[in-house]
Amino acid sequence: FVERNIGFIPGRRVASIDNARKVAILDDGVEMQFDLFLGVPRHRVPDVVIASGMAENGWITVNPRTLETNYAGVYAVGDGANTGTPKAGVFAEGAARAVASDLIVKLTNSGTAKQYDGFGTCYIEFGGGRIGKVEVDFFSGPKPTGTYHEASLALRADKEHFGSSRRARWFGM
Ligand SMILES: Cc1cc2nc3c(=O)[nH]c(=O)nc-3n(C[C@H](O)[C@H](O)[C@H](O)COP(=O)(O)OP(=O)(O)OC[C@H]3O[C@@H](n4cnc5c(N)ncnc54)[C@H](O)[C@@H]3O)c2cc1C
Known part of the structure; x- marks a missing residue:
């Protein structure tokens, strides 16, 4: 960050935006001028999920290993599901794979x-x-474990394969 002259302000959040003045106001009252504001809105399930009554404390309660909700035959995957794992696409993908596997077993009445x-x-x-x-494993051991692979040029091919293999599988590209 220092090399690139980027300021990092930990422990503060943007409380409001004054678009007319192009100012972001932090929760301690500090005002920051901007030309272009890029922000991620507060994370929450959509209103339709709240209205369904499936959310408890803001997220859908699931069995973290099977993704079954408290409603028979209803599963939840992705950010809305309270699995205890991070809310990231890669975890949604893993959870979806488990749901698909469970559905196939139920439909075919065979396998585990x-x-x-x-x-x-x-x-x-x-x-x-x-x-x-970073590779993290939340459930296979008694507690979550993680492995960090130092930044390198060699890992670029790994990342590109991560993306291209999914584009091929999902979209035939
Ligand atoms: C800035 C940013 C960077 C990220 N980077 C990464 C990353 O590098 N790696 C990673 O793994 N994850 C990343 N994530 C997280 C990842 O995007 C989410 O975990 C993932 O998209 C969750 O998938 P989802 O299907 O649960 O929800 P979403 O992708 O949010 O999909 C929910 C969909 O439901 C739609 N919807 C909402 N309400 C209704 C309604 N009433 N009727 C119909 N449709 C509705 C929404 O429009 C949306 O398309 C990032 C997220 C953000 C915000």
């Missing part, structure tokens, strides 16, 4: 469903073509 393993990979761009990687 593969449970959600809580495993995910996250790539971190360091600039200059270097990529770091």
